[in-house]
Amino acid sequence: MTTPGDKTAVAWLASAASDPEACRRAWERNPLGVALLPAGRLWDVLVLPGELGRGTLDVLAPLAGRPGPVLADFGASRLGFFVPPGTASHWVATGVRGAGRGAWIVVPYPGRATGGVRWEVLPDGKGTLTDPVLLELAMHEAAARVVVGEARNP
Numbered sequence: 482m483t484t485p486g487d488k489t490a491v492a493w494l495a496s497a498a499s500d501p502e503a504c505r506r507a508w509e510r511n512p513l514g515v516a517l518l519p520a521g522r523l524w525d526v527l528v529l530p531g532e533l534g535r536g537t538l539d540v541l542a543p544l545a546g547r548p549g550p551v552l553a554d555f556g557a558s559r560l561g562f563f564v565p566p567g568t569a570s571h572w573v574a575t576g577v578r579g580a581g582r583g584a585w586i587v588v589p590y591p592g593r594a595t596g597g598v599r600w601e602v603l604p605d606g607k608g609t610l611t612d613p614v615l616l617e618l619a620m621h622e623a624a625a626r627v628v629v630g631e632a633r634n635p
Contacts, residue, residue, distance in 0.1 A: 527578070550605075552607075
């Protein structure tokens with residue numbers, strides 16, 4: 482089931498494709514409910530390891546109000562934060578992978594359950610992305626929390 486907000490999110494995501502209508506049709510017909518969309522045009526994706534990604538999202542939400550879209554793979558072993566185009570090419574961080582121009586992302590249809598990948602934070606349909614500066618600050622805070630937690634539980 483989809484809601485009206487999901488429809489604007491679908492339109493925004495599909496606009497990343499070279500043929501948005503073909504993308505929507507393929508998305509509707511795909512039994513897995515996913516589409517392969519190009520990064521680097523409307524957004525890049527920074528992929529963080531699960532524990533750091535979940536901690537970063539916990540820190541980021543109060544800082545950013547509503548962060549940009551965030552994807553999680555099955556089991557949340559990795560989280561992908563949608564950031565402005567060009568961010569991935571300049572990002573340097575151990576354990577963080579960037580998907581920018583030339584990369585493709587498996588994206589689930591907003592508002593539908595799918596296997597393998599899901600939305601932790603749905604796109605709002607307006608193009609809201611996570612601010613890379615806030616993301617970096619949240620990552621540092623999340624990493625510090627992990628280290629402090631490990632020190633308390635040796």
